[in-house]
Amino acid sequence: MTLRLARLPLIATCALLAWAGPASAQSSLSDTGKKKLPRLFAEAVSAAADSTVRVQADGKDASLGTIVSPDGYILTKGSEVRGAIAVVLRDGSAYDAEQVGYDRTSDLALLKIDADRLKPVTFAASKSAEVGNWVAAVGTGSEPIAVGVISAGARKLYGEQAFIENGNKGYLGINLGDPDDQEGVLITRVEPGAAAAKAGLKARDIIFQVAGKAVKNRDGLIELMEKYKPSDSVTVRVRRGDEEMDVLVKLGSKSDFDRGSFQNAMGGALSGRRTGFPMVIQHDTVIRPTDCGGPLVDLEGRVLGVNIARAGRVETWALPGDVAMKVYKDIRAAKSSSTVSK
Amino acid sequence: MIAARTLRPLAAAALLLAGFAAPLRADPTKPAWDAARTTSPETVEELKALQERVKQVVDKVTPTTVGLLVGMGAGSGVIVSEDGLVLTAAHVIGSKPGTDVRVILPDGTPVRGKTLGVNPKIDSGMLRITDKPPKSASWPGASEGKWPAAEIGTLPRFEPDPNDTGKKRLANVGQWVVALGHPGGPKRERRPPVRVGRFTQYNKSDSTLRTDCTLVGGDSGGPLFDLTGKVVGIHSRIGLFLEFNMHVPTEAFRDEWDKLAIGKVIGKPATVELGLTLDDEAEAPTVKAVAEGGPAATAGLKPGDVITKFHGERVHTADDLMQMLPGFSPNESVTIEVQRGDEVVTLKMKLGERKSRKKSRNPDE
Numbered sequence: 001m002t003l004r005l006a007r008l009p010l011i012a013t014c015a016l017l018a019w020a021g022p023a024s025a026q027s028s029l030s031d032t033g034k035k036k037l038p039r040l041f042a043e044a045v046s047a048a049a050d051s052t053v054r055v056q057a058d059g060k061d062a063s064l065g066t067i068v069s070p071d072g073y074i075l076t077k078g079s080e081v082r083g084a085i086a087v088v089l090r091d092g093s094a095y096d097a098e099q100v101g102y103d104r105t106s107d108l109a110l111l112k113i114d115a116d117r118l119k120p121v122t123f124a125a126s127k128s129a130e131v132g133n134w135v136a137a138v139g140t141g142s143e144p145i146a147v148g149v150i151s152a153g154a155r156k157l158y159g160e161q162a163f164i165e166n167g168n169k170g171y172l173g174i175n176l177g178d179p180d181d182q183e184g185v186l187i188t189r190v191e192p193g194a195a196a197a198k199a200g201l202k203a204r205d206i207i208f209q210v211a212g213k214a215v216k217n218r219d220g221l222i223e224l225m226e227k228y229k230p231s232d233s234v235t236v237r238v239r240r241g242d243e244e245m246d247v248l249v250k251l252g253s254k255s256d257f258d259r260g261s262f263q264n265a266m267g268g269a270l271s272g273r274r275t276g277f278p279m280v281i282q283h284d285t286v287i288r289p290t291d292c293g294g295p296l297v298d299l300e301g302r303v304l305g306v307n308i309a310r311a312g313r314v315e316t317w318a319l320p321g322d323v324a325m326k327v328y329k330d331i332r333a334a335k336s337s338s339t340v341s342k
Numbered sequence: 343m344i345a346a347r348t349l350r351p352l353a354a355a356a357l358l359l360a361g362f363a364a365p366l367r368a369d370p371t372k373p374a375w376d377a378a379r380t381t382s383p384e385t386v387e388e389l390k391a392l393q394e395r396v397k398q399v400v401d402k403v404t405p406t407t408v409g410l411l412v413g414m415g416a417g418s419g420v421i422v423s424e425d426g427l428v429l430t431a432a433h434v435i436g437s438k439p440g441t442d443v444r445v446i447l448p449d450g451t452p453v454r455g456k457t458l459g460v461n462p463k464i465d466s467g468m469l470r471i472t473d474k475p476p477k478s479a480s481w482p483g484a485s486e487g488k489w490p491a492a493e494i495g496t497l498p499r500f501e502p503d504p505n506d507t508g509k510k511r512l513a514n515v516g517q518w519v520v521a522l523g524h525p526g527g528p529k530r531e532r533r534p535p536v537r538v539g540r541f542t543q544y545n546k547s548d549s550t551l552r553t554d555c556t557l558v559g560g561d562s563g564g565p566l567f568d569l570t571g572k573v574v575g576i577h578s579r580i581g582l583f584l585e586f587n588m589h590v591p592t593e594a595f596r597d598e599w600d601k602l603a604i605g606k607v608i609g610k611p612a613t614v615e616l617g618l619t620l621d622d623e624a625e626a627p628t629v630k631a632v633a634e635g636g637p638a639a640t641a642g643l644k645p646g647d648v649i650t651k652f653h654g655e656r657v658h659t660a661d662d663l664m665q666m667l668p669g670f671s672p673n674e675s676v677t678i679e680v681q682r683g684d685e686v687v688t689l690k691m692k693l694g695e696r697k698s699r700k701k702s703r704n705p706d707e
Contacts, residue, residue: 036382040389131536132397134389149396151535158530260526263559267584284537284556286584299390313584314525314537314556 038143041136041299048138048295048303050090051121055097055111055293058083064139064294066306068328071116075306075324076293078102078109079166079273087113090140101331104164106319107273107308110331121295123321124302126154129281137285137307137316138295145294148285150304154320156279164276167261170228170251172196176218184208184239185221194257199249201238209237264312271309280317281305287316377569380516380541392518395569399520400536402571405481405490409446409528410434410469410563412457416527418534418564419445419469420573424488426471427603429595430563431578432460435467439605439669440653443469446528451476459602459669463609464549464594465578467563468602492565494592495572497551498544517541521555521587523564523577534564542585550588551575557587605655605666612667614674615694618643620660626650627663629680641678641691650686651679672696 053065055076065076065087074087074097085097095113102109129135129150136144156162173194177186184206190197207215210224211234228234230253237246255261264270271289281304283296289310295303296318305318319327373387375395383389406421410430417434421427428445435443435457443455453473460467475484483490497517500510519541522534539555553566557577566575566589575589601608617636621628627649632639649663650656653676657663670676672695679688 037389040383040386043386130397131533132393132400132538134393149393149536149538151537152532155531161526161529260559263580266558266580266582267556282532282535284535286556299386299393312525313558313580314561315535 037147038136041134041144041147041297042142044297044299044301045136045138045144046142047119047301048121048297049140049142050119051303052090052138052140052294054088054140055081056086056088057081059086061290063290063292064307065111066293066295066324067118067120068325069120070118072113072118073100073120073328073332074111074113075108075328076111077107077271077273077308079107080271080289080292081109081111085111087111088140089115089118100335103327103331105276105278106323106327107277108306108319108324108327110328121303121321123325124298124304126279126281126304126320126322128298128302129153129304129320134299135283135285135304136297137287137291138297139291144297145291146285146287148283148316150281150283151315152282154279154281157275157277161275164273165222166226166272167254167270167274168229168272169226170195170230170232170234171254171257172201172225172249172251173257174201176221178218179206182206182208182239183214183216185215185218187238191257195249195252199236199247201236201247201249202240205238205240207236207238211235267313269310270312274309274311274317277308277317277319279320279323280308280311281320282311282315282317284314285316286310375518375569378514378517380514382516396518396520396536396538399567399569399571400522403492403520403565403567403573404448404522404533406492406573407448407522407534407565409524409534409560410455411444411446411452411528412436412441416524416560417562418523418560418577420565420576421471421489421491422494422573423491424483426455426489428455428469428471429565429573429576429592430467430469431576431590432462432465432467433578434563435460435469437462437607437610437669439607439655439666445469445471446524447476448533450528450530451478457605459598459604459606459608461594461598461602461608464590466576466590466595466598466602468595492567492573493571494596495568495570495574496593497541497566497568497574497591512544515541515543518569519553519555519574520567520569521553521557521561521564521577522567523557523561525558525560527560539587544591545588549591549594550578551591552585553587553589554585555587556584601665604657604662605669607668610668612664612670613696614667614670614672615696616667616691617694620663622660624648625659627657627660637691637694641689642687643678643680643689643691644682647680647682647687649678649680651677653677 051067055063055065063077063080065074087097088094097111097113100110100112133150136147139145173191174187174196175189177188179186187205215221233250255265292307296305305320306324308319309317311317375391408419410417410419419428419430441457444452445455455469455471458468474487481490499514501513503509503511521537537555539553543552561577564577565573568574578590579588617633618638619630621630629647674693
């Protein structure tokens with residue numbers, strides 16, 4: 001089945017027909033071969049697996065973590081870790097963890113557990129991540145979680161990919177502008193059939209409150225909307241001409257309206273925070289969002305970086321090791337300079 | 343006397359140039375990965391051999407992989423001739439030959455192109471780069487105006503079925519392949535990302551290849567390569583599961599190459615009327631008569647005119663001309679070049695609408 005093109009003004013629609021359903025086959029490969037490959041990576045991952053931990057938030061698996069110091073400092077994917085944090089080492093021992101810092105751009109949180117003589121990773125230079133090299137997403141097992149190849153070497157993100165947002169959040173379906181003469185956010189366009197349209201919001205409405213909180217500008221609105229999920233209902237207060245009114249909006253899902261989002265969602269869950277990183281190494285291993293935060297290694301066992309997002313159907317992203325190391329050092333430096341006495 | 347320090351970068355540069363022009367060559371001391379192999383690596387050594395082969399292929403073929411911006415849409419393509427012919431998917435370029443395309447080279451440089459023919463049913467399409475290589479281009483042949491071109495190969499290999507004499511069966515499911523393209527559209531400072539996978543199925547009912555190289559919107563029209571670096575498929579569609587990625591086999595292009603190259607929209611009936619009849623004794627499209635008051639008459643075509651170009655594309659036979667018509671819509675203006683005696687005359691024609699009893703079905707786009 002061909003998907004109709006959704007023509008959204010700001011984003012180029014991406015050509016690829018989506019087709020759901022099997023067709024008759026002449027002969028097929030049931031084992032794609034990639035399933036047998038992880039055992040060949042046992043040696044490549046063994047050292048890094050000792051530096052990998054499971055991070056739990058409020059008792060549930062939230063992410064993986066990468067040990068960066070012998071005395072218990074661990075990097076993980078901060079946006080996935082909310083609530084009471086626990087860390088489980090490879091040997092099964094469990095620790096309560098404290099979050100000592102969070103770097104929003106990299107989405108790395110630095111955790112601290114009360115342990116020592118841990119094995120930290122040594123990161124390789126990002127130029128080691130050569131396109132076409134086999135890589136493995138490391139977990140706490142003797143085999144990697146998944147294997148694949150480097151699709152694109154360490155690069156800076158631009159445009160939409162550079163924007164920090166929660167990609168899984170509830171979708172309003174509006175284009176934003178700035179009102180001339182007042183605080184708030186101008187709705188410049190309402191996507192037909194999406195949540196805002198269904199709720200009766202109109203172009204030229206000015207949003208100035210969401211769930212009772214003041215909305216001063218676009219950044220403010222985006223920040224407020226971050227925490228809502230698809231299907232959540234939220235009251236939006238708007239000014240329409242001389243009138244003010246409350247509009248209850250039941251949020252939808254971007255993938256219902258944006259073809260690119262829809263296709264990216266085909267084949268598995270994506271990380272909520274999957275854009276806006278300082279640099280990324282792109283690879284085609286397939287991991288779950290809860291397996292981000294662990295190391296990425298090559299066949300030589302070099303630790304190329306920390307997996308930071310399942311970013312799309314074709315891509316998982318890792319923060320290059322030097323980026324992760326810098327964030328760790330900066331957070332630690334900030335913490336020690338702000339510590340009065342211990 | 344050149345200092346030793348200066349010599350090293352020169353030597354390195356020489357090696358790089360030699361490497362580019364040379365065919366794929368493996369380190370003779372290490373076992374090479376057989377491009378035709380259909381099984382998985384069994385040892386770390388074999389994994390490394392496959393890795394080395396993949397990297398050689400990627401180096402060789404990346405220059406031929408392009409991004410395409412057509413109207414509001416983004417897709418991918420692959421250059422297959424030195425004069426700039428590009429293979430892509432029909433749904434990337436649409437059924438309007440002569441449409442402007444921005445072709446994005448791997449380093450992000452945009453050049454111009456125009457769409458040619460498509461076969462919407464199988465999703466094949468062709469376009470031509472109309473610019474010359476940029477001055478900064480450094481690939482072999484760039485200074486002579488040549489584009490880097492991928493060689494075309496065939497992926498599905500059939501052999502006699504031992505269980506069923508007279509029948510053929512697919513012999514190379516499991517063969518390793520590499521997919522390039524521009525998922526999400528061309529991105530700044532991102533060379534076309536590489537995915538590695540295997541040929542998993544040949545779907546006879548719609549003649550597509552299936553691989554487990556993951557694809558997504560923006561990859562359409564991009565190339566699937568075998569491990570000798572030949573393009574064997576063009577990305578077309580995906581299914582719900584990560585393993586469902588479908589490509590148009592290059593044989594499908596080969597079979598209809600000439601038609602695609604002259605801008606034919608294959609499988610679509612013409613909806614336009616020219617208001618002329620051609621001389622069916624002549625090989626070249628020669629006007630026999632023009633209908634009074636019709637499009638050809640209004641444009642100034644006369645009996646005896648030999649039509650040489652239709653909207654910029656050379657037409658050699660009546661068939662060539664007829665095959666171009668499905669790409670056009672009623673009321674469109676086209677330029678027609680004719681040979682009239684010794685003169686070459688260029689005329690402008692507003693196409694009429696064909697009145698037919700049958701309702702023609704427009705393909706989905």
